[in-house]
Amino acid sequence: MSSLVLASILDSFSGAIDFIFSQREATTGGVEVGGLGQVWELTKEHIKLSALALGAGIAIALPVGLVLGHRGRGELLAVAIGNAGRAIPELALIAFIVAFVGVGLLNVTIALMVLAVPPILTNTFVAVRQVDRNAVEAARGMGMTEAEVIAKVELPLAAPTIMTGVRTAAINVIATAAIAPLAGVVTLGDLILSRNVYGDEGVLAGAILVATLAIVVELGLAAIQRAVTPRGLKLQRAAAAA
């Protein structure tokens, strides 16, 4: 790679960083774009949409997965939903909302929730099924009710695998939230999709910001995953690895 090419690449990236930190006039003229103020507004909207969708996805998938897993019923359904979820084309999902349902925060949140449910549901189901049956029997022997068995035994032991599903869901939701501006929700993706307003530097800035947000959230969820893994499980795994 010639140094000239390298220089132009560095130039593009420094321009994008500049866009994030300082305002400039839009390519279309008139309004000011870029700068930390606007970047923060777009980031907040991106996080808000993603958090709503992920939260709603967890609220639906977690209890259903726990109950199905506890009863050992609906394995076919849980696995099929997981498979079907992966086959949903991101752009087609947003286009479906635009063409059939209508634009706006609520509708887009529901669409992204549809992406969040499958990995969480499947992972929760599988995680609960993998809990040592002896532990469940011991809990019943101690006089726990079925609800207590789920809450105090199965959920903690299943937590690490459930969190793997939550992480997959979060990645998909944050990625797809980047095309939410097509359906009227102005996230960080707006920088990427509206080149005519923000220019090349804005587009690259958008890409950097979306990638950074995804990685930061992923690291945060990985930390939560370690935190919710029961100490006994960690010791057991360390012993198995040794």
Place this chain on the structure above:
Amino acid sequence: MTAAAQTAASTIAQLGEDFFQERDDSGCVAENGTFCFDWAVDNFDRYVTPLLQHLVLVLVSVVIGFAIAFGLALLSHRRRWLVPPITGATGVLYTVPSIAFFFLLLPITGRGFDTAIIALTAYTLQIIYRNIVAGLANVPESTKDSGRGMGMTDRQLLWRVELPLAVPEIIAGLRIATVSTVALATLAVFAGAGGLGEEIYADLTFKTNVVIAGGLAVLMAIAFDVLLIIAQRLVVPWRTVRPV
């Protein structure tokens, strides 16, 4: 072909290129009905090229992704300390949203097919690598010992015992990677690489268009999934696994 037929053919071709003009022509299209069957029949040919582009994007990405992930898995097989750093590195590539990846590559590789392939390939690495590693790890120690007892070298053990026994996990990983890539490749339009996403993006509000282009992507994903399930049943009929 007569002159009249030629004129008619070129008119249809022109109409095919312009949704909005076409949408004034028939009632269903003008009203944006749920699914305009006549329009779909008349215009299906416009989806053929994007469909093939989409297929090529998926096949090339998954094949390159498999080759790289397979190499990495073999590399880390006898050097276990390499597994965490490779898992971490491919994890970062998996986490970066494809649409952001396309535009991050833009100053380096420009718009087009290559850029889309790089981002889609990067996405598949983590899934395929993790499943190959899991497959190899699941081979029972006693089976490997039998191989060693028969005088196999490490290389023979890998290719004749460990890899064949890891096939179910490997195919399970390929299924996830392929189906996800079919879905993600709809975003390749933003890298300027065409595919079914280009048709979806051409008119997001036209219901029939969204149903056809989105439907084709879903059907392609299902077709790949079924083919890989059949492949797995043929190669290792005695065992099914759950992917990791």
